[in-house]
Amino acid sequence: RKEVEQDPGPFNVPEGATVAFNCTYSNSASQSFFWYRQDCRKEPKLLMSVYSSGNEDGRFTAQLNRASQYISLLIRDSKLSDSATYLCVVNPVTGNQFYFGTGTSLTVIP
């Protein structure tokens, strides 16, 4: 079983739409969770950390559900510039490794 699993998409949504991505993780002891954004042939860049209480940054909301072992990312009022691949990242802390999902591709259509 993979450490982190994501729906690869692609998600094609119109401008202004709301879109949500989920990501499941297998290690119940995992401590740190992140969403990264990656543009084509560029390095991943941190979008937001995910906290137990949930957190919001403008149009982006991240949530953690420890009981079901998943994290989610909600994007409201999608912009063309949101088109990218979104990577779910989990750090179980033991060994200090980071585990990546395969990424979810989002295209926002005019």
Add this chain to the structure above:
Amino acid sequence: DGGITQSPKYLFRKEGQNVTLSCEQNLNHDAMYWYRQDPGQGLRLIYYSQIVNDFQKGDIAEGYSVSREKKESFPLTVTSAQKNPTAFYLCASSIGAADEKLFFGSGTQLSVL
């Protein structure tokens, strides 16, 4: 400005040749990582180092080697034993503590001639 510098941006390898990818950071981070990304796939861990003069194999270490002689440097050598080296290579670093995020270099695209 602090950050991670990878070089070169593009690299071509001839068959049977070893090549070395450079990764330097001035963030004073203890932990450094090398990942490989193939088209349409996620990042896979090649090697990581949590402290100077120590490193561990990741999931796909075969055909690769690293060194960590200095805190700021973590070069990756792709040896001739790596039969399918064409990929996008990403170096990253973190403070090394729990709940700390990864910072990435801009990547090296390695192709085989």
